[in-house]
Amino acid sequence: MKKISNRTRKIFYWIEVIIVSIIFFLMIASNFLKYNQEFNLNDEKQKIEVIKPKKVVKMDGLKTLYVFDRDEILKKGKMISFFTNRLEVDAYVDGEKIYSCHKVNSKYGETTGNVWNQVIIRNDIMNDVYIYTKYETRINNIKNIHFLIGDKSLTIKTLLEKYFLELMVSIIVIIIGLYICANFAFATVELDQSDGAMYCGIVLVLLGIWAVNESHIVTMFYRNSVARYFTSYLIIMLIPYPLLIFFSKYYNRHNKVVHFVVGIGYILNIIFSLLFQLAGIFELHQSVIVTHMLCLIVIVDLMYTGIITIKQNMRHQRHSIGAVVEIIGLFLSIISIIIIYYFVRFDTYMYAITMIIIVSSIIWGKLAGNRSKLLDEKQRLEYYYNLAEKDVLTGLKNRNSYERWMRERQRKINVAIITYDLNDLKKTNDVFGHLEGDTYIIEAAKIIDKVFNEVGESYRIGGDEFCTIITNKLDMPISKYINTIKLLQEMYNRTEPAIIMNIAIGYAIFDKNIDNSLEDTRDRADAMMYKNKRRLKNKNGPLEVE
Template sequence: MTETAVSGKRAAEWMMILGVILSMFLILGIFAGTAPQSKEDLRELSDGWYLMQDGARVEVTLPTVRKADTKTMLTLYNDSLTAADAGMTLTTRGALYRLRVLLGDEPLYEYRDDLFPRNEQMRTKLDCTVNLPGETAGKALALIYEIPDSREYQIPRVYIGTGSAVFRHYCLADAFTLAIVFVMLVMSLIAVWISLYSARSGMRDRRFADAACFLLLCGAWCTLDSSLAQYLSNMSPVVCYLSFYAFMTLPIPILHFVQNTGEMARYRILDLCILLFYLNAALQGLLCRLGFFELIETLFVTHILLAVGASVLCGLIIREYLQKRTRELLVVLVAFATLSLSGVLALLLYWLLGIPYYGLIFECGILVFIVILLNGLIATMAGTLRFKTEALVYQRLSHEDRLTGLRNRRAFEQSLETLEREAGSWENVALVFMDLNGLKYINDHFGHSAGDELIIGAARCIERAFSGYGECYRIGGDEFCAILPDPVLGEEEWNALLDEEIQRHNQSSRFKLSIARGASRLRDAAGVLKTVSDWKFEADQMMYQDKESRKMREK
């Protein structure tokens, strides 16, 4: 691997590593700063609770687990509120049991999901927040739970504190999810940066943009699905709808990613899968809008599509890998196997066990999945960069004279072909042929190393005189030329520049340098284009005339 490719790969990998480390430090700093400053900010209201059973008061300490009886409601009371609790915020998880909160005879809160129905798993992770009124002393606080039939019910902890303390409590409760979201955001920015860098380097790979889009959708879904987002939006239906649509469209950028891998675009079933996910989101939204179904009732359709889509993707990738056996396909296969495993595990936790934290399993799987993919993409980009670098080096060497570093005869002939095609776009082009005088004498009497020294000296003089106006070439052993598009100087001025450089060289060189030269313009005085062969012949004749005249002067 070339040094450029290695450095490019290392730079991208270090960007990923530093991004993850930076995000974790930022998260730790944020949540360290959000910790409660004192016990008075937020306290757990665990004691002082009781319920009335057969006319008797039964003390209860929260949290507690009780078996459901034939009653449809459970009411817990607390008489410990004081005047200091006025204006405070009370929070607990009771949406699962359709919690209602009363202070004395005054209703303060009732969980309702009329605007956006939620299933049991969704309600389990929702917090119910109550703002206490200005007068609390001497009033009994009542929490009323609707009891599910023939099941155990869990009464969670109850917290009370200032609004800012409750907000910090929510942030800490969702710290893991927020940390994952922040890492996703950082990695998406890194993917965008690599995508732009690869495009500027002529190695555009759309998969980096696909990965960035996937990460942004995942971050949006994780954020909107969190209890913190529900708390900040006051359980707004808009947040729930956005969360559902982010989840329903998650697979689309991944399907595009697979299409842009190798030759996978030839599988038309991938286009069908993308269409199905778009149709799923559109039809569910339409049916929900028309009142036929609620999104929660059709969620299983999305899960079925996800399972089928994951199976199709894995099957296609396995098939392609068995045919091609490339490292790129192996990395994609391992990444998708990891994501599929986490997705299946999350679905099992969701549907079979009813565990509310199924999303965290899938979120961790997404992070591992995207890290594997991005690392594989970076390795692929590094390989492409190596290939392009080697190709450029080979091309440069094939067009470069190794002794002088000037462009060689092959490059000169290609330049002439280009000029012949584009001659009409130039006002004029000057061609200067040059030939060293006395090189054979130097080679015969002082050796070829001395001759090479003279050739290199001539190349440097020609380069300094003409490189600011056009391209310089070594087209033979002692033959050089320069092509000057739209020349701003006349022939006498070119000769003066070259003679000045030769004189400067001869002052410090042990061998005297002399260069014969002849020039021709591609258009004649009337502006008529010459043929390239006539143009070259005229410049060559002018050079030999100059060479003969110099010999005559030296005699």
């Protein structure tokens, strides 16, 4: 695999820094604009106002009646808009039902889901508008409802502007997760090890998809509440185990008991939750408590790992403030979503996701830095390895590499050894200098490597001595390859170099009947090579090949 240069890795690093910075900015801007617009909908330029019911009547526990003044509605707009979370809604005026939102009976879920309700009011109404809501029996569904009134097109435009950054942040979270997965997948291949960052990317992708699915803009324009409901809870069920694997690899700690419990619970939860949902026994939102329990187990394991890590840092007199902040941030990020789900009256989870992304980005930066150090270390090791194993002048493997291969080689059948010697190299050095002699060696090595680089491994085992070892099955006899070398040699000599290139060549194939070892095979190759070397010097005849 082609190695990534230091310059390329630095470019990737700065790209990561820029992306994280953009994410921080968008999240801060998104939350700021959300708060800003919550309290400035009455601005005259927007012409969209918050309308408060003149009467709120709590009925039989789960039902609520909101009464809106007729005159105020006719004065301020023709459409009342409001967001509901798993509520059934009916709107009446002048004894006529003008809007309804009820649970959809489906094997994938019986729920109203999250809905942006738009109640359009006629100009000729005679009485007040009555809006009835009925809660589903869920712990977290009792949330304040904010009613907006205004022209339909302006209302939609305002809501798009208000929640655009929320959607964009969610999409960027998915992109970051995919980028982390791809980036660290390649790094894993290059480093031959995994730091678990890919699982962090997977969790971010899942959270991003979930956030997009729950976003107000998707809720507004994608009306299939059952599909969104099913998708959201399915994604939530997929998160705990990848999260646990990431923590285990990140902190280099594997608790077999926790992995077994979470792993088994993870699989059974997905299987039985889906079966119960499809069979109509339990809704997914009723079995989500199992997913949250698995997440709590992961959190407890994380805190225990954090305590161990901090103690180890203190024992080795290392600063542990960063580790404490990191672990607390992770703990608060995960627990915040569960708390919001059960107890907090928010209509968005972007606050919790913001915290998760901030902490994840810090971890991402830490992993990227560690990865960069590991890659630098690996490149240094490879550099020193090349110094020990490769010939600096020609780039071929050196004698050390050749001797190591000969010691470690077990299988000898079908091994062919070709040896070479450069005629007149000493003469070249004496007459034309060592620089010209080096050129002679380099050009000869290029020819040898060009012919045999796909079928064997070539070595420089002496000043003017080379060797090629072939273990692959050849498509043609070795003599044909040798003839190719002679052809390339003649082509080089036509360029009128300072000294004519003459490569003496010999070869032998291991024969168990006459060779006790591969050294015996090489001795036979050398014998042929020296015989051809004498022929070339004496000009007595052609090269000998079998």
